[in-house]
Amino acid sequence: MAHQNYYAPTGGLPDQTQLLTDRAMFTDAYAVIPKGTMRDIVTSFLPFWEQTRLWVLSRPLSGFAETFSQYIMEVQPGGGSDTPETDPEAQGVLFVVEGSVTLTLAGQVHVLDTGGYAYIPPGSDWTLHNRSDAVARFHWVRKAYEAVPGLPAPDPIITNERDVAPTPMPGTEGRWATTRFADPNDLRHDMHVNIVTFEPGGVIPFAETHVMEHGLYVLEGKAVYRLNQDWVEVEAGDYMWLRAFCPQACYAGGPGRFRYLLYKDVNRHMPLKLSTR
Template identity: 60%
Template sequence: MSYAFPPGGLPDQSVDPEGTAIFTEAYAVLPAVTQRDIVTSFLPGWQNTRVWVLARPLSGFAETFAQYAVELGPEGGSATPEPDKDAQAVIFVARGSARLTLGQETFDLRPGSYAYIPPSAVWTLRNVSAAPCCFHWIRKRFQPAEGITAPEAMVTHESEVPAVPMPDCDGVWATQRFFDPLDLRYDFHVNIVTFQPGGRIPFAETHVMEHGLYVLQGTAEYLLNKDWVAVGPGDFMWLRAFCPQACIATGTEPFRYLLYKDVNRHVRL
């Protein structure tokens, strides 16, 4: 299985600088070509690590989450990775391998590994190989609700999570749900959505959930508000709540993306 990740590097001087990035009040598109060495960040407490910050809480942009693409060099990582005790996270490995400790347990992660890390968890992450480890890191503050406690930590692999077809689509549109949708402890979901070539979202979805979408594989035409945008591996999309969206998978391979959405809480007034 192939999982896209920022390419890094730098285009040569012959490349047209106009680009295809889009930033609007309703949505943003950060194409893979924009995710280069010169836009990386470095984090306190992390060694031999660089980060592409794809989304962050910002007026007129993401409101509920932050999303990083993180590259660990050899021996890179952190013994104190999360500075916010109320933050919870999902880690999804795209390339390489890393060792995750969660409390007293240790997990060796590989491409396709998925970890949920609850708030206040004690955890570390370290690349113990000679090759870079690349992973997606989605962070969200846990939103308490009466009678509800935070979920426990969980580590799995996407091969262990079945793809559930959506109704009335002949199996061309399916979602791997890593959390039980009926478990109200979770105030966000991070799933993998897959469309077979020609598959589509057959109506313009409009809903309260904010989205972050990172394209893992394949190509599509994606409706964002009123605009159809061509997207492919490594492209990132942010969609504001209620931004209309739809999708038509193109090409000859499945179109797959890592999908964030906030769920299961009252609207704050």
């Protein structure tokens, strides 16, 4: 697979002449966070991380994401953390969109460059640093692991998108494919973070309405995306959150491919009591 170019925010602020009209939307069923909102003024910081800032794309919140959080991390050369995760129940996925980072997981050292993917099981011993001379940016998806008696936690996964063959969706003549980093039949996993690719003109040909909560970050291209009853234009750098059962569909607009990083919760019973989180 050819080297990929992924959109990553760089911050900054627009000048005082820019119009305030934007595509940002926050509803009970979905949210759209356009790339233009990811500025210096909305960054956050974390304990035990040096020379690092982040954009929080989603977090557990009443009326918003219920099962996960998602960050875009920006680590300067020499930055990183020896204590990146402070929640022992949290599992994580890292996906590098710019530069490279050095991940040490259970004593093993891995260099993740652009397109690098890591699944980190709950309770893991890991560190992450930017040993390069350029800024590194990566997505960090976190979810509290839902353990099941008799099923162990998943094993770590370290790979790169270029080493994982996409799986075409049946009946689409290759216009719609999914790069799956975890085996969908492995019931140890309670979340998947995949990459979905549409060739120009490819579509989701019906309104998907299902139980998975979604986080979608557009890596490249543009499309018109159906969110509940609305058609919304999205492009590389935009983020969408979809509540469970929110109808969704899309038309890939071209001229290039439309691709997004997709989170969804999977493989677990539906809780019969409302969450207090």
